[in-house]
Amino acid sequence: MNTPASASAVPYPASRDVQRFIDAHPLSALQIRVVVLCLLIVAIDGIDIGLAAYIAPSVRREWGLSIAELSPVFVSGLVGMMVGSLIFGPLADRWGRRPVLIASVAFFGVSTLATLLIGNVFGLSVLRFVCGMGIGGATPTAATLTAEYAPERRRLSIITIMLCGNSLGSALGGVIASQVITRFGWHAMLVVGGVVPIALLPALWFGLPESMRFLALRRPDAQPALRALARRIAGSRVDAAPGDDVVFVAAEREVTRASVRQLLSPACARGTLLLWTTFFMGLMVLFLMANWLPTILTAAGGSMRAASLTTALWSVGGTCGGLLLGQAMDRFPPHRVLALAYTAACVLIFTVGRVYATPALLAPIVFLAGFCISGSQVGINGLAAEFYPTAVRATGVAWATGIGRVGSMLGSALGGYLLAARLPYATLFAATCVPMLIAALCMSAMRQRDAGPSGDLSFNIADQRKS
Known part of the structure; x- marks a missing residue:
């Protein structure tokens, strides 16, 4: 030591x-x-x-x-x-x-x-x-x-x-x-x-x-x-x-020029694609919920004040989730922590579709959903920053974020489309579970030695933590 x-x-x-x-x-x-x-x-x-x-x-x-x-x-x-x-x-x-x-x-x-x-x-x-x-x-x-x-x-x-x-x-x-x-x-x-x-x-x-x-x-x-x-x-x-x-x-092994080619090299293509998919799915649901949850709650008969307070609980839950999930990711394999959080998010979003008309039940469920969804988005950013070596770290994190932004645009548009289709709210929230399930599967599929582009150093998730 x-x-x-x-x-x-x-x-x-x-x-x-x-x-x-x-x-x-x-x-x-x-x-x-x-x-x-x-x-x-x-x-x-x-x-x-x-x-x-x-x-x-x-x-x-x-x-x-x-x-x-x-x-x-x-x-x-x-x-x-x-x-x-x-x-x-x-x-x-x-x-x-x-x-x-x-x-x-x-x-x-x-x-x-x-x-x-x-x-x-x-x-x-x-x-x-x-x-x-x-x-x-x-x-x-x-x-x-x-x-x-x-x-x-x-x-x-x-x-x-x-x-x-x-x-x-x-x-x-x-x-x-x-x-x-x-x-x-x-x-x-x-x-x-x-x-x-x-x-x-x-x-x-x-x-x-x-x-x-x-x-x-x-x-x-x-x-x-x-x-x-x-x-x-x-x-x-x-x-x-x-x-x-x-x-x-x-x-670390230096690369002549940082580019997306290094992110998709054989040494790290698998991990990169799993990260990109998780970013895409996570931000799609995050923006769908953040942009449309107040509208859904007021359309379901709630007051604007109640909808605003409930949505605020989402943000508070996200902040708490980011802090506590970060602590857990330092103590346990981070991809497994995130897989568990995304799985819990599936259950919580599904539950929102069943209790949206009952404020006493909805408030804690929305808080926990924000904890898992927004908190996981903070955590996946941290995981991406740890995953790549120095030579391409900024490129790797930025590209993952950029792919996620496409998901955020789709989520914003998808929320409006689903509302315009006049789907039952229970069905709408059940459909929103699908991206979270995909994100959970991606994190579960992260291998114990998904290395960064250098292929020879410690920005591999499992090398630094006990499985």
Whole structure:
């Protein structure tokens, strides 16, 4: 076991593996700062994702639009998130996590402020697309950077804590919108949505470090910076700090250029396809429920207040689920934890279709459904970040997220179609169980040694945990 005490007794070798160095030390102030800054990024993402929904009723009244005429605004944002995930992920593997995160935040901050100058649906849709690109690039890159500064023993817990910032941001955005729009109008909400991310940029510029693993793998001239970062992780323990002769390495096979080809190489194609399918199914159900649950409950005879409170329980359950599932995934095989959660989600969604008219029963069931479905989506992001090695990690997480965005668009559209078909609500919720069952089967099918593209290192799920 590598401990500070043994470090003082045994001289440092000429080279040190970055991940082993991180694993040998307790969580430092530098690592906590990375997690907090990334949490703030995804929290602001959560605010901006819901921005169109917050301002839509006011925009529709002021511009005299129908619901159908306003729908391109929502669709363009989702398409932008998908495109941003697919573009920014490979760029983060080529240029670094830090510049891509800063650029992504600037993207959605500036585009949100620019919306103040727009007076038509087309312009609003274009800028929501640009904003969506920034959001689509920020979240998977933040998960990647967090994973690369986290010790292996707590990696999934730390990633899920960070990603829960998105749910917190969504909830905070609703509270802010309820106060700002009623007092100052919908334009003021755009000011909030644009100024907050721009105000975060100085903190990111001066406080967010580049990934040590990325530097060791991609920047041969970055050894002085790596040693400086390592000393900050070592903290006050002088005996644990590396000397000037230490060379940090990432003990992984480097790829010349990160691309989807590596994600589908024989070493990891199976795991990649299972992750993509799970992301697709999970986000399809998540967006279907999040967008249409209030409508279903009010159409079934419930009040708007009761529907809003019940839907809020979904979000609260998702936050709790993300935190607790992350802890479980660090202690047990993560794919098995997720398979169990998705299986429970099937049962819970089916039950919602049987008790939707009974508020006393519906509230706890919706909370538990949010726990399993939203919580699993946080968990699967953490699993994707752990699955891929450094050279293609951002690409892998971003592509999985991008594939999931297609599912989110389908889920949003599918909910409207199922409601328009006037299916019995019990049948509608029973149909929604099918994607969750597929996700559960995908996680159950993850092999104990589904390795990443390097094929020779530890980003294989079972190597790090007892089955």
